[in-house]
Amino acid sequence: MTAPQPKPGILGIEAYVPGRAKLAGHGRAIRLASNEGALGPSPRAIEAYRAAAEDIFRYPDGSSTHLREAIGAHFGLDPERIVCGCGSGDLLHLLAHAYAGEGDEVVHTEHGFLLYAIAARAAGATPVAAAEPDLVASVDAILERTGPRTRIVFVANPSNPTGTYLPAAELARLRDGLPEEVLLVVDAAYAEYATADDYDSGQGLVDRGANTVMARTFSKLHALAGLRLGWAYCPAPVADVLNRIRGPFNVSLPAQAAAAAALADTAFTERSRSHNARLRDAVTARLRALGLTVPDSQANFLLARFPGRDGRDAGAANAFLNARGIIVRQLGAYGLADCLRISIGTDEEMTAVLAALEAFMEDPHD
Structure with missing residues (x-):
């Protein structure tokens, strides 16, 4: 058979x-293997999570409206251009499926997060690794590996597993050097930990054009890894695409409640x-x-x-x-x-x- x-x-x-x-x-x-928040979640987040238990027989808000508004207010972003997902990895997969396919290439750094190559292959595309001299992403190496079949470039900033980063000027040079039709995805899962004066999460690049996405998570600093919640700040057309293909109730009610409370506990x-x-x-x-x-x-x-x-x-x-x-x-x-x-x-x-x-x-x- x-x-x-x-x-x-x-x-x-x-x-x-x-x-x-x-x-x-x-x-x-x-x-000490998974980069979880050392101090655990905010007490307010735990309280909100427990309070949400009374309503878990109901479907959550399918658009994560309150949470997106909370994220927007916290970071100064347009909530209509924020898309929430079941961890930032969920959103990386959706971006790969939406913008890459058979015959296409997805560029990532040599030692970059393993999920980039997995997402590319799952979408039918070919992952292409760019050299990472001295364990730091190289803009020149990424641009050299970018060709006519490239559809997405994934860059973690700060990078996992190296912890190194691209300064703001280098990140901008990368965006300027890529063709306009190539989507740059800045995976800023560890952004809240960055202390360098010249660090950039990519937020400004999203606002500047129509071809950059910034991905973030509540798993690290906010220590909500067990609830699986990430978000992406996108150009409006990209947000529209993600909302068309994501699950209708892709973020649980307790996750939405805990994340909004965590943001408020500055x-x-x-x-x-x-x-x-x-x-x-x-x-x-x-x-x-x-x-x-x-x-x-x-x-x-x-x-x-x-x-x-x-x-x-x-x-x-x-x-x-x-x-x-x-x-x-x-x-x-x-x-x-x-x-x-x-x-x-x-x-x-x-x-x-x-x-x-x-x-x-x-x-x-x-």
């Missing part, structure tokens, strides 16, 4: 493998941001003192490159940490097998991971 077959290319997609959440033999592991947001900046700087210095190569990060994680000599390689370090109940992210799938990505957690969690790495670098066979 012949079974139904998927479209060509689907079975060639390597499924995304998320960071581990559990370790055998460790009841409650220290989870004091908690600032506390979370300050916590991250403080620990990010301190942990970077400690890791470098251990002999690891760590690029400056603008996100809520650090990329640590291991020297690879005398047993001090990333794979051995990962096993060493796992044995002590600590989960970080291996990066072989990103072409960075000699690196680990370490999320910024609580003070206690970072003390534990630093102590473990210090012991590893002193004696990896202990």
Whole structure:
């Protein structure tokens, strides 16, 4: 009997493998693999989530109207050009399906978020990787890889898993260098953590023309990863396209309520941001003192490159940490097998991971 077959290319997609959440033999592991908000969600968000339980027998607002208005007011954006989705990854997939297909190409950076290539292939397009010298996106390399078949360019700013970023002038140079018919998608999932004076989330580029989209999420700084909620700020025609193909009730009622409350709690947001900046700087210095190569990060994680000599390689370090109940992210799938990505957690969690790495670098066979 012949079974139904998927479209060509689907079975060639390597499924995304998320960071581990559990370790055998460790009841409650220290989870530093998925870049979740270290301090958890705002108490106001939790309260709003619980209050929404009374109405979960009803469908949510299919347009996320109140939430879009809250986002618009918070960031100074036109809510009519905001589209909400089940995580920003949902919106990246929708953009790929809407604007790329068989015979088209989608450009992304060499070490960029794995979902870009997955979304391209799922849409029938071909992903094209642009070199990332020194672990930083290169505008020249992206433009060099852009050709007549390019339909979308995905750029994470700050980038995952490197934590590096494109300054505002470089991001603008990228947009100016791309053909007008190519859609530039700036994935700014970690924008709230960026502290560089010349950082740009891409918001201004969206307002400037009809060919740039900025994608954002509530999973990181606002720590609502379990509710799955992202949003995109788009040119009006792109917003119209996304609204035509997205699910009719694609954001749950509790997610909408919690996200709006999280935005309103600016004091908690600032506390979370300050916590991250403080620990990010301190942990970077400690890791470098251990002999690891760590690029400056603008996100809520650090990329640590291991020297690879005398047993001090990333794979051995990962096993060493796992044995002590600590989960970080291996990066072989990103072409960075000699690196680990370490999320910024609580003070206690970072003390534990630093102590473990210090012991590893002193004696990896202990």
